[in-house]
Amino acid sequence: MLEIITSPTSFFILLSLFFVGGIGSLFFLKNDKQANGWSSFFAIVGSLWGLFFSIAAILTKSSLLFDVKTSFFSLFKMSFHIDLLSSFFIFVISLIALFCSIYGIGYIRHYYKKYNIGVLGFFYNLFIGSLILVVTSSNGILFLIFWEIMSISSYFLVVYDNHDDDNVKAGLLYLVMTYIGTSFIILAFLLLYKYIGSFDFLIIKDNIALVPTSIKNIVFVSAFIGFGLKAGIIPLHIWLPAAHPAAPSHVSALMSGVMIKSGIYMMVRLFLDILQPVPFWWGLVVLVVGSISALLGVLYALTEHDIKRLLAYHSIENIGIILLGLGSALTFYSLNLPALALLGLMAALFHTLNHAIFKALLFLSAGSVINETHTRNMEEYGGLIKYMPQTALFFLIGSVAISALPPFNGFFSEWLTYQALFQGIAQMSFTTQWVFILATGSLAFTGGLALACFVKAFGATFLARPRSKEVTYVKESVLSMRLGMGGLALLTLLFGIFSGYTISLLKTISQGLNIFKDSASAVNVSSSQSINVSNGFSSISGMFVFILLIVTTFLVIFVFKKIINKKQKECTTNTWDCGTNLTPRAEITATGFSRSIILIFKGLLKPTIQHSIEYYDDQNRYLPKSRTVTLNIGNMYHTYLYQPLHMVINKLSVRAKAIQNGNIDLYISYIFVALMLALLVIL
């Protein structure tokens, strides 16, 4: 049975489900309801199929390699290679796509009559299908085609809500940045092709010794820029906080949870699989970039009061944390410590999975809030927990998970990442050790700041009194949306409790990579599901943590509610108001909450504050009519990186204009000169 599920035929059925779902929904352009039903149905069935396919592949440890016969071009072979790493990413994609699609059934309804649902269904299915193709294709050109389909379909999803000019602008920025990234990726593949003569990943891997180290370094830099741009590393992240909030929420969840991980997938594939052995400094570069992305990502998140942009910045932070795991894996492996390298890779993969789950959950619950309040501005929320109690609970679970609090899944993957870094501090030589110390420090501060940020996000959104009238009309979201969120919320807990089991599976997956085939692992999972790192340096058990916390909570509630004090009365009155009338304006706002942290980090964030006061009488300034304080965070990347770059390109273009005066004779002479030069060079 399992062999049938993991066959190539089954893989094509998986793809065709999304294909049928996508094309089919285009036929329902007239009927919104049917289009929604059709596309969601096929997306759900396809994701389920993907789940079965990937789980079966992981459990049977099967690796699938097959070509589709095409003889158009010799270089372009439709070859797919589904090893355990690919299966793992198919699992993550299908898992998130499943819950996003369930959520989508209800969520899409608010687009009825306003936008074309068939088009949404088409691009949505195309997007999921292309994600799966990206992580399975085994040929450079084929890969680039799917990569582009993924980028373009997500571009159309970003600009789907095109009545808002900001979304269109965000889409354009996304498109431009994506193409810059793709050009770097093409450069990397072309360089490899020059020395090996093939775009096929397996052939490149077998002949990697033909590539000189200097070229390999260039390949590393361009691939890291290209894939890092998709993953959203700082300073290449600028498209991410613009594009993710613009898309419909279930698509934002997919983009943040899964699409940016395709960059991580290719980094693992290239750096740990295809290009091995690699120079030592690559790992350190990845570590440093990871630390910077993690710390700055969370700091920018703190400055945001747009709920989806806040979550988008947290994606940057978490990509940084994943890169910390990956970077330590690279460093360890090039120092010939495969057991520790395996630990680093497992940490990175585990955090990839966990981040996908809780980030999707957070985006979906933020989407429910936005759907009801029609604003993304957190300052206009407040008190939503009373109007949408279940959504609030789901958002709370997501916040707890992303802040790495036990017993939820985020804690266990961050724990594993910490262990990889601790081993780096303990075992590396002097200079390398300092990189690891700084990375650990960055991770520690990131954890603390993320906690502060989610207190702010949850508190400002759901707690206290409503700060705008819109909130009082809010109703709880429909069943399918709650199902989508509830499923993911349950998963955050389950992947925490069964982290031991998950880690032992991740070990199998990581050992599927060639370089780890025979290496022992620094992580062992005992029979009682406790995770031990490097011969007892650390150990933790998800199950035990969960039981301990739950049992003690019930014990405490039982003792204090039933034994000590049974007859206590509780009366409900107003919050203490110091004798004034307590209005929502007395509450702390999202901006106010993070202001002290912003001021502490003002060297990095460069906040600007503008005061303006309007008086009743401009002549004698005693009675102010209104005061406005504008707190702004300067965009360093625009001012110091992108604008200078823009200026340079502009100036070069102006110079280049001089030789293009529109005279056709001149152009013909250019062609003639170019031809002569080319002939001269060749002859």
Add this chain to the structure above:
Amino acid sequence: MSILIWIIQLIFVPAFSPLCVGIIRKIKAKLQNRQGANVFQPYRDIWKLLHKDEVVSKDASWIFRFTPYIVFTVTLVVGFCIPLFLPHVLGFVTSDILFIVYTLAIGTFFMALAGMDTGSAFGGFGSSREMTISALAEGGFIFSLLTMALIVGSSNLFDITSFTRSVNSQYFLPTILAFCGFFIILLAETARFPFDNPATHLELTMIHEAMILEYSGKRLALMEWAASNKLLIFIALGANLFFPFGFPTNVGFMALALGIFYFLMKMFLFCVAIAVLESSIAKFRFFRLPDLLLISFIFNVVAIGLIQSIK
């Protein structure tokens, strides 16, 4: 016997933590030329509050009602998992340093949410300040425990206490540096001078008190009790990780009693230190606190650097 030890381990922290607060208050009173309340007064306060009716704001949600239980539970769990008077208890898998740090963070997280929940201006800014301090304290906290873990080669707290009993003198300097870093974190996390004034209710200065301002009755008792638990947890960590002596070698009744006695002595010394410090320095300005927390972090980074050069 092990079940008995588990039970003692579970109730030890809540049983002695009010005493800890009582001792500090008494010493502070003496230093201010006051008579001061009895050292057992905090017990009476908690008992009194537990039997009072309570007032809950009508803006509060279940977060506000549920938080005291979570915060108290968290301190119980952490108190259960750390070395108190025994160097080695049946190898807990949950005595990992990161587990301790992040579990305590659960309490901070929910307390800050509860502060915002009632929609009063005090609770909100209390939460904001608390989260600012605890975010910046996290680095120093993890690193001070990590320094000890690196010396020992294990991040299990019980392993750390049982190893350093035969402490090598070359690790003296890193240990002292790490302890200095840890002590700063202790003051920050338990809302003591110079970070916070535990006795104030002035809106300009309060942090921890601002968050729990809306609580009354049973829930206030739980919050106060949890705060004193947290103090004792930090004292226990400081006393046992950095000065690991006075542990019983076997698990007999007399040995246990002696172990508890030694621990209470250490606790008393910490209380004296905190009380004297509180009476002799002023509270810092809020924006100077990050400097102090950064100093704690740097102490630990230097300590880790020293360990590596020794090894």
